Amino acid sequence: MAASPHTLSSRLLTGCVGGCVWYLERRTIQDSPHKFLHLLRNVNKQWITFQHFSFLKRMYVTQLNRSHNQQVRPKPEPVASPFLEKTSSGQAKAEIYEMRPLSPPSLSLSRKPNEKELIELEPASVIEDSIDVGKERKEEKRWKEMKLQVYDLPGILARLSKIKLTALVVSTTAAGFALAPGPFDWPCFLLTSVGTGLASCAANSINQFFEVPFDSNMNRTKNRPLVRGQISPLLAVSFATCCAVPGVAILTLGVNPLTGALGLFNIFLYTCCYTPLKRISIANTWVGAVVGAIPPVMGWTAATGSLDAGAFLLGGILYSWQFPHFNALSWGLREDYSRGGYCMMSVTHPGLCRRVALRHCLALLVLSAAAPVLDITTWTFPIMALPINAYISYLGFRFYVDADRRSSRRLFFCSLWHLPLLLLLMLTCKRPRGGGDAGPPPS
Secondary structure: OOOOHHHHHHHHHHHHHHHHHHHHHHHHHHHHHHHHHHHHHHHHHHHHHHHHHHOOOOOOOOHHHHHHHHHOOOOOOOOEEEEHHHHHHHHHHHHHHHOOOOOOOOOHHHHHHHHHHHHHHHHHHHHHHHHHHHHHHHHHOOOOOOOHHHHHHHHHHHHHOOHHHHHHHHHHHHHHHHHOOOOOOOOHHHHHHHHHHHHHHHHHHHHHOOOOHHHHOOOOOOOOHHOOOOOOOOHHHHHHHHHHHHHHHHHHHHHHHHHHHHHHHHHHHHHHHHHHOOOOOOOOOHHHHHHHHHHHHHHHHHHHHEEEOOHHHHHHHHHHHHHHHHHHHHHHEEEHHHHOOOOOOHHHOOHHHHHHHHHHHHHHHHHHHHHOOOOOOOOOHHHHHHHHHHHHHHHHHHHHOOOOHHHHHHHHHHHHHHEEEEHHHHHHEEEEOOOOOOOOOOO
């Protein structure tokens, strides 16, 4: 049975459509593995790119955190840094160590610009803060004169005049006055003490005025008033002048010309000889010992008006005492003296420093024994002074043998109580005014 034309055309159309569908299905099946691999490759590439970005981000945040620690964390200093003054420690740590959480891998790369802006802003703020801190520290290190308050002036002038050393000078002068033969004159004693104290204040003030650039390099003297700029050099010189002129005038006019001349000579010896010699030669120690030996001589001359054997004996005791005292002190300050540019025995001649200290410790035994011979004390004095003189001699020997800080400190602290006790024993054992030992009572 023959087919109609309509039926034939529909079969041909169905066959063509089926062939096209079959062809497309076949191409799809053949190309699908390639497309899948290509898609997988693209996904892998994107995943690798995001992984690299996350790794670089972590590395950058870690380095940024380290820079925070290095720039903001202050060095340990005695004075609090300006950064810590502005913010509390808890807030500073919270700001330093605060770190935003990392974005999970599922986030898209569209957040890159915001993260870059954040990363650019944070180091900029840190750099600005570090620059401000650096400027403030530089301003702190610059020398500037501090504002002087009236109520601070007495303490500043006391440190300028080395009030403790001045008190020691006045006490040795008083001991010389009290040990001198003759009646005790209270007005003369007071004038002698005031004049000697003013002369000592003047000498110490001029000494600090000359040594400002050297004292600034030493830990022991870097807090002196002139070094810190608490007062001006003009005020220091004016204060020294106001102490020297009336001090010498009181000693000359109120006591006697000999005592006034000794006071003026001691100021000159301390300021114009001892002070410059400290940077030139170790002979400064012997010159300084002469300066310390003059005050008891001034006390003796103020009471007697003359220089005799008793005055030289007292001067000799003070002269010998200063060597174990100062040599032991300078032994522990060798680094400081070397940094300041001073020529001391403990720095340049350490062996001589120990030998000299031991020699003068032994000399105190001989000088104490000479006191009753010169009719200054009774024979009880050398016997009573023997234990303390023997003890300081033993410490001087240990210092000579050991040559360490411990032995030097023991000798130094022993010298602090040895001198007052020795002078007190001399006053206790002073020979009566009639000269000679006390005889039997009259019948």
